Amino acid sequence: MFIERVSLRAIRNLRSIDFAPxxxxxxxxxxxxxxxxxxxxxxxxxATSRSFRTSRLQELIxxxxxxxxxxxxxxxxxxxHEQSLGIQxxxxxxxARVDGKRPPSLAxxxxxxxxxxxxxxxxxxxxxxxxxxxxLLDRVVLHTAFTKMAEQIAYTxxxxxxxxxxxxxxxxxxxxxxxxxxxxxxGLAVCEARRDASERLSHVAEHAFHRIASPSLVLRVRYxxxxxxxxxxxxxxxxxxxxxxxxxxxxxxGPHRDDLVLEVDGHAAxxxxxxxxxxxxxxxxxxxxxxxxxxxxxxRPVLLLDDVSSELDRARTQALVSFLGEQRGQVFLTTxxxxxxxxxxxxxxSDRHDFRVERGVLSVAQG
Amino acid sequence: MQSPHARRLVSLLSxxxxxxxxTAQRYLLFLLTAERQLADDxxxxxxxxxxxxxxxxxxxxxxxxxxxxxxxxxxxxxxxxDSRLLCVVARVHDLMAIERAGSMRGRYFVLGKLLSPLEGxxxxxxxxxxxxxxxxxxxxxxxxxxxxxxxxxxxxxxxVKRELGPTGVAISRIxxxxxHGGDLEFADPITMGRALQGRQRL
Ligand SMILES: Nc1ncnc2c1ncn2[C@@H]1O[C@H](COP(=O)(O)OP(=O)(O)OP(=O)(O)O)[C@@H](O)[C@H]1O
Ligand SMILES: [Mg+2]
Ligand SMILES: [Zn+2]
Numbered sequence: 358m359f360i361e362r363v364s365l366r367a368i369r370n371l372r373s374i375d376f377a378p379x380x381x382x383x384x385x386x387x388x389x390x391x392x393x394x395x396x397x398x399x400x401x402x403x404a405t406s407r408s409f410r411t412s413r414l415q416e417l418i419x420x421x422x423x424x425x426x427x428x429x430x431x432x433x434x435x436x437x438h439e440q441s442l443g444i445q446x447x448x449x450x451x452x453a454r455v456d457g458k459r460p461p462s463l464a465x466x467x468x469x470x471x472x473x474x475x476x477x478x479x480x481x482x483x484x485x486x487x488x489x490x491x492x493l494l495d496r497v498v499l500h501t502a503f504t505k506m507a508e509q510i511a512y513t514x515x516x517x518x519x520x521x522x523x524x525x526x527x528x529x530x531x532x533x534x535x536x537x538x539x540x541x542x543x544g545l546a547v548c549e550a551r552r553d554a555s556e557r558l559s560h561v562a563e564h565a566f567h568r569i570a571s572p573s574l575v576l577r578v579r580y581x582x583x584x585x586x587x588x589x590x591x592x593x594x595x596x597x598x599x600x601x602x603x604x605x606x607x608x609x610x611g612p613h614r615d616d617l618v619l620e621v622d623g624h625a626a627x628x629x630x631x632x633x634x635x636x637x638x639x640x641x642x643x644x645x646x647x648x649x650x651x652x653x654x655x656x657r658p659v660l661l662l663d664d665v666s667s668e669l670d671r672a673r674t675q676a677l678v679s680f681l682g683e684q685r686g687q688v689f690l691t692t693x694x695x696x697x698x699x700x701x702x703x704x705x706x707s708d709r710h711d712f713r714v715e716r717g718v719l720s721v722a723q724g
Numbered sequence: 725m726q727s728p729h730a731r732r733l734v735s736l737l738s739x740x741x742x743x744x745x746x747t748a749q750r751y752l753l754f755l756l757t758a759e760r761q762l763a764d765d766x767x768x769x770x771x772x773x774x775x776x777x778x779x780x781x782x783x784x785x786x787x788x789x790x791x792x793x794x795x796x797x798x799x800x801x802x803x804x805x806d807s808r809l810l811c812v813v814a815r816v817h818d819l820m821a822i823e824r825a826g827s828m829r830g831r832y833f834v835l836g837k838l839l840s841p842l843e844g845x846x847x848x849x850x851x852x853x854x855x856x857x858x859x860x861x862x863x864x865x866x867x868x869x870x871x872x873x874x875x876x877x878x879x880x881x882x883x884v885k886r887e888l889g890p891t892g893v894a895i896s897r898i899x900x901x902x903x904h905g906g907d908l909e910f911a912d913p914i915t916m917g918r919a920l921q922g923r924q925r926l
Pocket of ligand 2: 393394
């Protein structure tokens with residue numbers, strides 16, 4: 358599976374871009390602020406219906422334009438399909454299409470072309486709060502247990518309804534039991550899918566870390582939830598926390614508090630890991646995300662690697678180059694310094710296509 | 725279209741669901757150019773609409789006003805319907821969708837709303853007491869809850885179940901076949917028929 362055509366309209370500073378990437382390594386170079394990340398963001402948008410930089414998609418629209426859109430032609434099993442996503446400035450509505458038709462849901466759209474992105478901000482996976490790690494779990498769930506995505510939407514809705522009842526009518530509201538019943542059934546389904554995703558990830562990530570960091574260091578990756586395992590226990594806990602939830606205006610128990618715990622030699626990575634170890638952890642998690650999605654879907658996800666040069670310290674170069682060398686699918690990578698990306702690491706020159714972005718315009722780079 | 729008359733009608737028409745300003749203008753021009761009878765008939769019907777049609781006193785469906793006795797809808801008035809079987813729906817639209825499928829031999833009860841604190845609807849805003857009375861007085865033996873499969877539809881079904889518990893009536897919920905988060909109004913008759921047959925104990 359690979360992207361054979363990319364068409365972007367009014368995505369950030371990219372007014373209009375059309376190009377045909379190669380099936381393997383695509384190196385996109387350019388000075389700072391020329392539109393490299395925006396190009397990857399545009400590709401990611403048409404594959405996932407999201408951005409990896411923001412949750413407010415309107416930010417992506419070229420200033421002054423009413424609509425932004427991204428379209429990919431994806432080649433797979435000898436055939437090809439087209440998928441596109443448009444964003445409207447007014448209201449921010451998303452319009453997804455697969456071969457011109459509306460998909461049954463955005464989740465159904467987002468599984469068409471599996472894609473994994475790796476950008477500098479992602480060091481937050483290891484150093485930051487739990488939200489990033491929950492999103493990692495959910496990206497995996499999308500591909501391993503697609504139908505569970507509806508459970509998550511239902512869980513969140515039930516939780517908000519219950520919280521509203523609690524805050525407007527207090528602990529004696531007579532419908533709390535109904536909402537809590539739904540939080541329990543949908544919440545447990547979410548936990549189950551995430552636990553499974555975490556088990557798949559931890560296996561690969563722990564192995565990868567062993568290779569990338571140092572054989573003497575041990576990474577442990579494990580799912581953490583405050584949700585009890587049985588329906589009854591969960592229901593009782595929810596009922597018992599009504600007073601606190603009402604006072605704090607937030608729900609204490611539930612999968613929305615889940616985390617993926619990362620430990621290096623038995624200590625929380627957030628507290629003890631060095632800069633280099635954080636990067637090794639993130640690289641391991643990304644390798645795991647790619648592997649797990651590949652195993653679940655039977656196709657290699659397209660890999661987007663943003664800003665490779667900015668972090669090219671020597672220790673990381675080694676790990677990254679060997680990581681890249683192991684990639685068998687399509688790769689888009691951006692850099693300010695293309696000369697540092699050695700073709701040998703990319704499996705030889707013929708697999709490599711070079712492009713250049715200057716002030717929002719893309720051209721084929723001359724070797 | 726500058727005439728105050730035209731503007732008034734366009735602004736009224738565009739308050740109807742699914743009608744924007746453009747469509748409203750098309751309706752206006754059509755009414756102006758088609759046979760005059762159409763505009764006259766429409767006007768007459770609209771003037772008496774709210775005097776002639778009211779919610780059915782028993783179930784909430786649309787009913788003709790009766791000068792003698794209670795204003796009942798066709799379904800409540802039809803004595804070939806099985807009064808032991810009662811289908812609880814959120815809206816009249818849903819009742820109509822189920823009727824179109826043609827496999828429902830009992831009667832209905834329209835709640836009018838779904839439980840949703842986020843939209844300002846609590847249990848006291850639903851006609852639960854009226855439903856309990858109906859079950860007790862009409863000898864209803866089986867209830868099918870056909871609220872949509874959204875979170876709000878499920879919560880409403882659970883509430884109905886709990887409130888009707890003491891009456892001892894058998895309660896089932898329409899089976900899926902309608903997509904989660906879907907709208908009964910858009911369910912096709914085949915799906916609907918299957919959903920009714922495949923109902924499950926709640
Ligand atoms: N909505 C928008 N409309 C127009 N321009 C925008 C919009 N959003 C961002 N930009 C501009 O687009 C340009 C390209 O940004 P981008 O992040 O893609 O650069 P980059 O090539 O990745 O740079 P760097 O190497 O510094 O990461 C920037 O100048 C940015 O200010
Ligand atoms: Mg950038
Ligand atoms: Zn009636």
